Amino acid sequence: MFPAVTRIGRRRVLTGSFVVLVVLAVLLWWLLPLGRTPPSGRMVFGTGTQAGVYHVYGQELRKDLAVDTPDLSVRLKESSGSRQNVAMVAVGTAQFAIAAADAVEEYKYSESSRADELRGVARLYDDYLHVLVPAGSDVRRVSDLKGLRVGIGPNDSGVQLIAERVLAAAGLDPRDDVVRHLDGIDTGPDKLRRGEIDALFWSGGIPTRGLEDLAERFDYRFVPVDSDLVARLHQQGERYGHYRSTTMPESAYPRAMRGEPVETLAVSNLLITRADVDPELTEWLTRTVIRSRDEIGEKVHSAQLVDVRTAIDTYPVPLHRGAREYYRSVKP
Numbered sequence: 001m002f003p004a005v006t007r008i009g010r011r012r013v014l015t016g017s018f019v020v021l022v023v024l025a026v027l028l029w030w031l032l033p034l035g036r037t038p039p040s041g042r043m044v045f046g047t048g049t050q051a052g053v054y055h056v057y058g059q060e061l062r063k064d065l066a067v068d069t070p071d072l073s074v075r076l077k078e079s080s081g082s083r084q085n086v087a088m089v090a091v092g093t094a095q096f097a098i099a100a101a102d103a104v105e106e107y108k109y110s111e112s113s114r115a116d117e118l119r120g121v122a123r124l125y126d127d128y129l130h131v132l133v134p135a136g137s138d139v140r141r142v143s144d145l146k147g148l149r150v151g152i153g154p155n156d157s158g159v160q161l162i163a164e165r166v167l168a169a170a171g172l173d174p175r176d177d178v179v180r181h182l183d184g185i186d187t188g189p190d191k192l193r194r195g196e197i198d199a200l201f202w203s204g205g206i207p208t209r210g211l212e213d214l215a216e217r218f219d220y221r222f223v224p225v226d227s228d229l230v231a232r233l234h235q236q237g238e239r240y241g242h243y244r245s246t247t248m249p250e251s252a253y254p255r256a257m258r259g260e261p262v263e264t265l266a267v268s269n270l271l272i273t274r275a276d277v278d279p280e281l282t283e284w285l286t287r288t289v290i291r292s293r294d295e296i297g298e299k300v301h302s303a304q305l306v307d308v309r310t311a312i313d314t315y316p317v318p319l320h321r322g323a324r325e326y327y328r329s330v331k332p
Contacts, residue, residue, distance in 0.1 A: 018234035040071035046085040046097030047076050049186040051210035054081070054098045054269075057124070057300045064292035068249025069284055081184070083107070090114040095277050096285065100127055100158040100203065101242040105316045114280045114322060120314020121271040121282060121323045122289050125302035128265045129209065129250050130202040131163055131223040132192060133306060139223055142170035148198035150313065151183035151191065159184055162267070166225060166238065168230040189214040199223070201265070205302035206252040215255040222248065222256065224263040233265075242267050243317075272316050281323025286311075290330075313329045 017213035045062070048054035052123045055078065058116075077094050078087050088094040090111065108115040133139045139148070145167070152167075152174070153159025158183075164174040172178060181197050188200040189210050202208065214220065227245040232238055246266040250257045271289065273282060290308055297304030312319060312327050319327070 003081065004098075016086055020058050027153050029086040036084075038069040039073065039278065040069070042073045042075070043096065043281070044075050044088075044094040045089045046079055046094040046099075048081050048085070048098070049184060050078065051185045051208075052081070052206035053127075053208055053245065053302070054085075057098065057205075057296060057303060058099055058301050060296040060303075061255075061289065061292065064283070064288050064295060068288045068291070072281075073191045078274040080154040080156040083161060084156040086118070087156070089272055089274055090118060092274070092290035094216055095271050096271060098124065098269055099272055100162075101270055102157045102239070102269060104163055104240060104272065105239050107160060108316060117274050117275045119273050119277075120317045121273055121286055122147075122290075122306065122311040122321055123313050124269045124271055124311075125205055125300075126246075126266040127158070127203045127269055128202075128206050128246070128252075128266050129166065129263060129266075130204070130254045131166075131207070131225060131227055132189075132200045132202065132211070132220050133198065133223055134192065134195075137198065137221075142166060142223060142225060142229065144223075145170075145199055146177050147171055147179075149181055149196070151181045151188040151197045152178075152202040153188075153203075154185045155199060157184055159201055159203045162243075162265075164250065165233060165236075166201075166229060166265075167234075169229050185210040186237050189218075192220065193218040200265050204299060205269070206248060207301065211253060211256070215253055220256055221258075222253075222262045222264070225265050226263045228263050231270075268313075270317070272314075272317060272322050275320065277322075279319065279320070279322035280327065282320045282328045286323040286326040290326075 001124045025124045045058050047058035055272050058076045065074055082099040084109045085097035085099045086103055115174050152163035153158045167174040183191055185202050192200050228244045243265045248262045250259050250261050
C-alpha cells in the first residue's frame with residue numbers, strides 16, 4: 001500500500017515539476033526568445049525636448065533595450081516634437097520615434113508619397129492638452145485668449161498643431177487674434193512664471209515633469225477645453241478625428257488643480273517606424289516595449305496603460321510586419 005502511494009506521490013511531483021518547467025520556458029521565450037540572437041548595430045530613436053515626456057520615455061526604453069539587446073547602440077535624438085519626429089522617420093534620419101496620431105495623419109495629407117512608407121510599432125499612451133494661465137488670470141475659456149501673448153509650441157511640434165486647431169475651433173485666428181510665442185515645455189513654463197507670456201499650450205502625458213516643477217515655484221491653473229470645442233474640431237473632417245473629450249484627473253497636478261478635474265482633449269501617441277526597417281529589430285523592440293511597461297511606468301505614469309490589446313491599434317498607419325509577428329506570437 002505504502003509503495004503504491006509513494007509511486008503516485010512521485011508521479012504527481014514529476015508531473016507538477018514538468019508543468020512548472022513548461023510555464024517557465026514559455027515565460028522565458030516571451031521575454032527573451034530562446035535560440036535567437038538579439039539584433040546588433042546602431043539605432044536612432046526620435047524623442048522630443050528634455051523637459052517633455054517623449055524624452056523620458058526614450059531614456060527608460062533605452063535602459064531596457066540595453067538588457068534585451070546588449071549589442072544594439074541606441075541614440076536618442078531630441079526634436080521639437082511629433083511633427084519633426086514623423087518627418088525624421090519618413091526621410092530616414094531616425095528608425096523609430098514617438099508621435100501623436102494627429103501629426104502622423106497630417107503628414108499623410110501633406111507628404112503622401114513618403115507617408116506611404118510609415119508603419120506603426122505600438123500605440124503607447126495618450127497625450128492630454130494642457131492650457132495654462134496664471135492663477136489670477138481672467139481667462140476662463142479658450143476664446144478669452146484673444147489679444148493675449150500665447151505660447152503655442154515651437155514650429156514642427158505637435159503642440160503647435162493642436163494649439164492652432166483649438167484656437168480656431170474657439171473662433172480665434174491663431175495668427176492674428178493672439179500674439180504667438182513659439183515656446184514649448186522647455187522655455188514656456190519659465191516665461192509664464194516671469195510674466196512674459198499670458199498663457200501656454202502643452203500636449204503631453206500626465207504628469208509632465210516640467211509642469212510638476214513649475215507648480216513648485218508658481219501658482220497656475222488650467223483652462224478647460226470642453227466637449228463643444230472637441231465637437232467643433234470633429235466637424236472639420238477626418239484629420240481632426242483623433243481628438244476625444246476627456247478629463248484630466250485632479251491627481252495629475254495636485255498643487256495646480258486643487259482637487260478639481262479639468263475638461264480637456266486627448267490624442268493617442270504612436271511608436272512609428274518605416275516599412276524598410278529590419279523586421280527582426282522591430283519585433284525585438286516591440287517585445288521590449290510591452291515587457292518593460294511597468295518599469296517605464298514608474299517614471300512615465302501614462303506608460304502603465306500600454307497593453308497588447310490596445311498597442312496593435314496604430315491607426316492611421318498599418319503595423320510594421322515585425323511588430324505584427326510579435327503580436328501574433330502572444331495573441332491570447
